[in-house]
Amino acid sequence: MNRPPQAEPDCKYPRVARAGRPGTVVQIGEVALGAGAFCVIAGPCAIESPDQIRRSANDVVAAGADVLRGGAFKPRTSPYSFQGLGLEGVEMMRQAADQAGLPLVTEVPSAARIAEMAPLVDAFQVGARNMHNFELLCALGQTDHPVLLKRSFGATLTEWLLAAEYIAESGNDRIVLCERGIRAWGDELRFTLDLAGAVWAKRRCRLPVVVDPSHATGCPELVPPLCRASCAAGLDGVMVEMHPDPSQARCDGDQALVPPQLELICEQLRQIPPPPDTAGGYDDGTT
Ligand code: PEP
Ligand code: MN
Numbered sequence: 001m002n003r004p005p006q007a008e009p010d011c012k013y014p015r016v017a018r019a020g021r022p023g024t025v026v027q028i029g030e031v032a033l034g035a036g037a038f039c040v041i042a043g044p045c046a047i048e049s050p051d052q053i054r055r056s057a058n059d060v061v062a063a064g065a066d067v068l069r070g071g072a073f074k075p076r077t078s079p080y081s082f083q084g085l086g087l088e089g090v091e092m093m094r095q096a097a098d099q100a101g102l103p104l105v106t107e108v109p110s111a112a113r114i115a116e117m118a119p120l121v122d123a124f125q126v127g128a129r130n131m132h133n134f135e136l137l138c139a140l141g142q143t144d145h146p147v148l149l150k151r152s153f154g155a156t157l158t159e160w161l162l163a164a165e166y167i168a169e170s171g172n173d174r175i176v177l178c179e180r181g182i183r184a185w186g187d188e189l190r191f192t193l194d195l196a197g198a199v200w201a202k203r204r205c206r207l208p209v210v211v212d213p214s215h216a217t218g219c220p221e222l223v224p225p226l227c228r229a230s231c232a233a234g235l236d237g238v239m240v241e242m243h244p245d246p247s248q249a250r251c252d253g254d255q256a257l258v259p260p261q262l263e264l265i266c267e268q269l270r271q272i273p274p275p276p277d278t279a280g281g282y283d284d285g286t287t
Contacts, residue, residue: 013161015168016175018206026146026174026208028123029103031066033176034208038269039237040065040227041105041148041210042262044244045252046082047072047089050096055244057100059259064266067122068093068102069239073109074251075129082250087116094120105148111139118145128152128180128215131163141170148239150178150212157197161205177201177209178239181216190218190255193226199233208236215241218255224265234275240265 011017025034033039042065047053057068072089074082085092090106097104103122108114109130117124123146130136131152140147147167151160164175179198181191193216202209213226227238243249243256257265 012158013165013205015173016161016164016205016207018204021206024173024175024206024208026176028067028105028146028176031103033210033236036274038231038235038272038274039067039210040262040266040269041067041069041237041239042242042257043069044249044256045071045241046074046084046250047093047106048085048250050092052244053089053092053096054099056242057096057102059242059244059262060102061100063242063259063263064270065262066102066237068097068100068104069106069125069241070104071107071125071251073107073113075107075109075127076251084251087113090117090120097122105146108136108140111136114139114143118143121145123148123176125178126150126163131155131160134163134166137163137166138170141167141172143172144174145172146174146176147172148176148178148210150180151182151194151197153181153183153191155182157194157200157204161201164205164207173207175207176236177205177207178212179209179216180212180239189216189222191216193217195226195229195233198230198235202235210237210239211235212239214239214252214255214257220255220257220261223255223257224261224268227265228268228272231269231272232275 047070074084105123107125125148128150184192211230242262246253246256
């Protein structure tokens with residue numbers, strides 16, 4: 001395929017590069033990412049039951065967040081950990097999201113699952129462990145669903161943008177980048193949030209960029225300040241884990257916010273003025 005004319009000749013990812021173009025606005029349901037408003041995507045790590053996901057969806061609405069998250073296909077480090085409820089879980093989530101009036105995003109584990117999930121989801125999430133699954137990326141490029149592309153915890157920034165380029169080159173530029181922490185060293189925190197990398201991606205690339213401080217830190221007490229930092233830095237949103245009763249969670253309960261904490265975060269985010277560099281070119285006058 002020919003390179004798009006706007007990109008610099010040596011650019012490795014000409015389709016997603018900013019290259020002087022306005023930022024891409026990606027709609028998830030009625031929610032626009034990259035249009036200037038800071039978006040909050042929230043919900044449990046995993047869908048566990050109809051009641052749990054319904055309560056979660058209601059809590060997400062009550063807090064004032066915008067999009068429901070939750071996993072039905074869980075990529076777990078151990079094969080003995082809870083693997084998610086599968087397609088049945090996606091159906092439960094769809095019902096809960098519709099009742100609450102929210103759009104939803106959930107992880108797609110493989111290209112083979114796209115067709116059955118597509119009618120049930122508003123956006124597909126590519127998990128960190130699947131960022132290098134190029135067959136999945138190309139297959140998502142052939143859908144017209146938005147794709148939330150998590151950065152692998154071992155990927156360079158360029159590799160992350162090249163993964164996005166795979167999706168765009170296959171025909172779909174409705175992509176949201178999600179920084180979710182990379183591997184550094186030490187075990188005090190689960191991963192290391194690369195906030196600088198997220199801002200770099202926002203400047204370099206025309207796609208909306210969101211941050212997941214829940215997986216990046218594993219600590220609910222670090223989530224509110226990192227949400228505020230992401231907002232103040234001019235990024236497009238956050239994805240956070242919240243559970244109606246974290247002590248009962250089957251997955252990632254230790255890092256889940258409780259509903260009042262999510263409500264407080266949303267309230268605090270509304271008080272942060274938009275940075276001078278808005279949707280247009282992320283041009284804050286410093287370069
Ligand atoms: C998730 O968001 O549910 C998840 C599994 O995250 P990650 O792919 O970033 O580990
Ligand atoms: Mn999780």
